Amino acid sequence: MQRIYLFVALFFLMMSCACQQDPQRENNNARNKQTPVVVVVNYPLEFIVEFLVGPEIRVINPVSPDADPETWLPNDAMIQTIQESDLIITNGADFADWVKKLSLPRSKVLRTSLYLKDSLITVPDFEVHSHGAKGAHSHAGTVAFFWLDPALMIKQAEAVAQKLMVLFPQEKKTVTVNLKKLKGSLEVLKQKLDQLKTEYAGLQWFSQRPVYQYLARRADWSVHHLHWKRHLNPDDNDWKKLKKVQEEHQIPFMLWEQKPDEKLVKELQQRGVASIVFDPLTVKPVQGDYISEMKRQLNQLEQFLKQHSIARDTSKK
Incomplete structure (x- = not known):
């Protein structure tokens, strides 16, 4: 009889432990899902975001180091990751073909070129094409490599920092301190x-x-x-x-x-x-x-x- 009572007690103890472990596992999964995700289109923007935020925010630059970020296109799995992210930071000036081709939720997109309007350089003969008998002709375009002027990269960083603090107010102090350091290095x-x-x-x-x-x-x-x-x-x-x-x-x-x-x-x-x-x-x-x-x-x-x-x-x- 004592053995039966012992087995019953052990059974209820094991069930109790299992019940305690499942919610903990669920909490861990929920925490992973709740980790904010920021997607960027090139390395300079990746550098800015990683410099500004803490480890609580995941930064994704989907372009592999051996690919060209101007022409790279995502696969279906990466498209879903991009669309489900909390923030998509783009360069603007038609940098990154995938930005133009994907249907991105506007509310999630930060286009940094909008904060540089007065500083943008347009080249009248940006690209020369030849279309059959019509011969060669050129297209005007905006130069996209803003970050090669550190003063413009400061403006990009300020725009990114402002958006991060609005979306993730818990990161405000970290972003403020790190923005000051970044601006000092860029200066x-x-x-x-x-x-x-x-x-x-x-x-x-x-x-x-x-x-x-x-x-x-x-x-x-x-x-x-x-x-x-x-x-x-x-x-x-x-x-x-x-x-x-x-x-x-x-x-x-x-x-x-x-x-x-x-x-x-x-x-x-x-x-x-x-x-x-x-x-x-x-x-x-x-x-x-x-x-x-x-x-x-x-x-x-x-x-x-x-x-x-x-x-x-x-x-x-």
Whole structure:
């Protein structure tokens, strides 16, 4: 009889433990579901949000590091994740094809370009197309790489911070403190560009496409984009166009988004054009972050200009 009572007692004890564990498991699941999710379209915005918020908010940059965030498209599972997120932060200026193609809930979208209206740069010949017998023609477009001017990235960060504090008031203190730190770091980068403006104002550059206009404006430079196709070597027509521009402007430098072929670098050198890589940081760098990489690249740019200004001075003598 005592054994029966013992088994009954054990049975009720086990049932009691199970009842206590299930709600706990449900609470954990509910907590995971309640974790706020913020989706971003590129690395600079990912950097801003991760800098501002604490670990209680999940930041998703759906684009893999080896993909191009301008042309990448999500699969069905990622589309659902994006649409169910609490906030979708876009760049604007038609950056990221998927933003234009997906049906996104407007109430969840923060378009940072709206906060930069007075600072946007529109290029009249942004992209050149050829449509059959009609020949080549160009389209105007807004340059999307705002973050290459740290002053504009500060405005983007302020817009993001304001939205985060409205959506997640519990994060207000964290976001406020971190925004101040971020603005301090970006101010250092801005001062570096202002220094380059003082020392090297009025420089002219080539680039393959409209990428560096905001950086150039901050430094009082101008950029002539060549419409060279990425990942393809220039053809005879491309070289003819460069020669024509060179005859008119005598442009000494070219900015590259990625390291060009050495043969191409030498060909440009023979035409009086020195090359330097300046990664626009649309994807996360292999080492460091936005701040450290911009610092490194601006220092590298300064050294490049020092070397080539000496070379140009020598050639004039």
